[in-house]
Amino acid sequence: MAEPLLEVRNLSVHFPTEDGIVKAVDGLSFSIQPGETLGVVGESGSGKSVSFLTVMGLINRKSALVEGEVIFQGQDLLKLPGEELQAIRGAKIAMIFQDPMTSLHPFYRVGDQVAEAILAHEDISKKEAAKRSVEMLGRVNIPRPDERARQYPHEFSGGMRQRAMIAMALSLNPDLLIADEPTTALDVTVQAQILTLIDRLQSEFNTAVALITHDLGVVAEHCDHIQVMYAGRIVEEGTGDDIYYNPMMPYTWGLMRSIPRLGAETDRLTPIMGSPPSLIHLPDGCSFSPRCPYVFDRCHQEDPALIAVDGRHAAACHLPLEERDRIVAEEVLSTS
């Protein structure tokens, strides 16, 4: 396998608060290959956003305890001084956010905001930057980009704003695009437009994409590699086929059984019992153990490591593999 573009090793992000230490991310390791789409799924509070904000250097180091390594193209981003990080952020790693309404500045013309990103990293004239920004708006399928560039964000619809954000993020041809719930605020039809656009641009620019979402449908359709997060860790990772047709971890099973799907007949959903644990008082042993229907003694004592099942498919669970194979065949796939 080629050298990974990004490798995160044993990353922990802890926030000290009055009530105790919030372990938002706790011993996270993963990698992204060049040009690949990584899907990161998990519920609110599973640490998916915090871990990628840390990669971008957007977590305030004064209020958080960050440990571990974030190796991007051979450099540890966590150890880089501010200026050098600034040169990478935006140019080599770009990010788009959930809410396109709040991530654009309401007082500046859209074209100028895209141009500003280019000017921050490249030594070119304002005129050239403006020209490039119009060109980028055109590439993300905004009709009449020269007119649109002179408009303000309030004159754009939600989908158009997200396109403008993507234009801004890709204007410097980054190697990695982090998309944090890019379509959660949008209607399904617009979501489909935006996701196909990201797919297309990804192959044009050969950008790696980390797609953070809570929607298991979105990752199934758009990602090469998927990691499932729970309580600040990865509990399972693998290809789409691994995760959807051969999941090896009770939390993933729970997710699969709790979503209604078009095309599949489900009379009744099987929800996961209880609710996610407090990140201040994580349960002993496996953090999913209090909600796990297959729990046994060892789960309360020992935290399971993420162990490879085959290839890049790995899961963190103490259940013996044969037992898990049986449960998947008899209980998980038969009901979904």
Added chain:
Amino acid sequence: MSTVEASAAASSPKRKGQPLLKLEGLVKHFPITRGIIFQKQVGAVHAVDGVDLEVYPGETLGLVGETGCGKSTLARVAMRLYEPTGGRVLFDGQDITGVKGDELRAIRRDMQMIFQDPYASLNPRKTIGTIIGAPLRLHRTVPKDKIKPEVQELMQLVGLNPEHYNRYPHEFSGGQRQRIGVARALALKPKLIVCDEPVSALDVSIQAQILNLLSDLQAELNLTYLFIAHDLSVVKHVSDRVSVMYLGKIVETADGDGLYKEPKHPYTGALLSAVPIADPRLAKAKKQIILEGDVPSPIDPPSGCRFHPRCYNAQELCSVEEPELREMGPTHVASCHFPLETRIIETSVNPEPRSSS
């Protein structure tokens, strides 16, 4: 009127006699005014523009559509929270369009609502006992000293611990808050509950808990739901029949399976294609339809068929003549001059579990 007949033809599998809620030619326009002292109307937002709809006792009617298509406005007009601009609302056979005062209050006992955002729909300064008991106090259906036991029974019914009677909303998680909202809606033993995006703010594992709770309650209390959501997979799961709305009009109504297996309106087809399916092989097998552009402004809806500027099947006729809802099957109506004939989503390729690789 032919449209009324056509919509009546899309009968429900659970259809039993009289519809519980019936909307006839319902119109709701919000005026746009200009001027400060002398306000004159310069236009109107056509939020709901001639909707006929029937909800039968004991069934769940799903209502889907994009933001701004008028689905929430429709529900609010049906509940008489907005005054309709035109048309009639019939509840349990009675015309309630012009009903006022005490009579309206009495009718509202039978129709309740569950809201989308469990964080915004509960007063943070009131205990949940007070919140759930509020309808009981307002409508005086239960003597004062019986309110607490009644509320605790409701809490038990929706899966909350009755000992938490005196706690405040912030002490509960999103899913539990939505249970509080459900308990409040049930307090007056209504016949109809309008669920306006009840699970879209919740995480998937919690969403399933609430959907199961709603279906258990329906079976137990013989409730009728008008279930509004933008997530088609959720709507399909809960609904007996589904209506698709576009720019203030219903463009297609069918029973759940019919809509997914044989969509007739191109807009329904596009919606189905856009829904991400949590199954990589089914997802690959589905037809790709990407709609261009955004929903047009409801201030000045397009001529003819409202969907024609974005429609991939549009022909000349579509921009001239507005199609009426017509029968496409025993339980299926759609308004399209050139209905779809192909499937969008394959339903049967539920694949074998992969042995090993």
